[in-house]
Amino acid sequence: MAHLKRVNNQGRIYCYIVQSRRRSGRVTTKILEYLGRDPDPKHLLRAKRYWGVKPAPQTSRRNGGAKIIERDS
Numbered sequence: 001m002a003h004l005k006r007v008n009n010q011g012r013i014y015c016y017i018v019q020s021r022r023r024s025g026r027v028t029t030k031i032l033e034y035l036g037r038d039p040d041p042k043h044l045l046r047a048k049r050y051w052g053v054k055p056a057p058q059t060s061r062r063n064g065g066a067k068i069i070e071r072d073s
Contacts (some may be wrong), residue, residue, distance in 0.1 A: 002051040017051050
């Protein structure tokens with residue numbers, strides 16, 4: 001599954017869409033697309049849809065960053 005990765009290099013943030021896989025017992029990362037330092041929102045959305053990037057799970061800082069699970073009532 002692909003995800004958005006932001007890399008901080010000497011105070012500059014670079015955006016990539018990457019995919020992690022386990023090969024021979026090790027996790028390897030493959031860069032699928034370089035989005036640049038400040039990607040255009042339209043380009044970012046198009047790239048996310050193309051690579052199938054899903055939104056990050058919603059978290060709350062009050063409960064230590066644990067996932068928020070919605071329960072059916």
